[in-house]
Amino acid sequence: MAEIQAKDSGGKGGKPKAKKHSTKIDMTPMVDLGFLLLTFFVMTTTLAKPQTMEINMPVKAKDQEEQSQLKASNALTILMGENNKVFWYAGLPDAPAAPGVQVTDYSANGIRKVLLARRSNKDLMVLIKPMEKGTYKNMVDILDEMNITGIGKYAIIDVDPRDEELVKKVQ
Template structure:
């Protein structure tokens, strides 16, 4: 009778990995082929252009003061309510702006403030803010 030689653990148990790798590659090919690539529907966004040169200089807004007696002051001069449009258009010709600030005293009648706002909007300024000065 022949005796068996003791063999090392490496010689006894080996698993052949080739069939498993074949199956993995076949599955990979299957999933790539069966996957459908659909272009998603979306909205196009129109972003405004970046104007760095215009951001450096501050925009000047039209400043109008109305005191408690209803006198309108534009640029340090007293102005009649009917002349607000002309003065605002003159200011717009000299300065590129779309904003105006009306500073009214808290005792000023609301009708005068509303009339000045209407005159400024007629002149072509859309963004008008009203500030109330309290004493």
């Protein structure tokens, strides 16, 4: 561990001089202990796991005719516009009665309140349509809202030109 080496001070005269001792500390055990502690903490630490949301996409059928038709009473269409605006209406754009488009945001009192109010419909299908000026963050936000509200049936589809005209009327 630590050694003390005595230096012999040879000198003349009859009076012996005090011996000067130099100390030398061996740092090898301290380094070993440091590496053991470092290894221990690295091995016992849990690393941050990435947070992901699983999305199951449907397999494309060979013939598209087998798709079931969606009733307008079971549809909720969400259009994601620019500046964090969310346009929504109940039904489909080709319904006989023109749907009333409403504007909201991504807050808890915004689109979440709308989704929670409509969640009682077991056959509810939410059609998510990102508009051209919508952002990726808005897409993540709406998928988070779908997860928070527990709505499992939704589809991400392209914006219809009729939807764009409905949004222009509201703006």
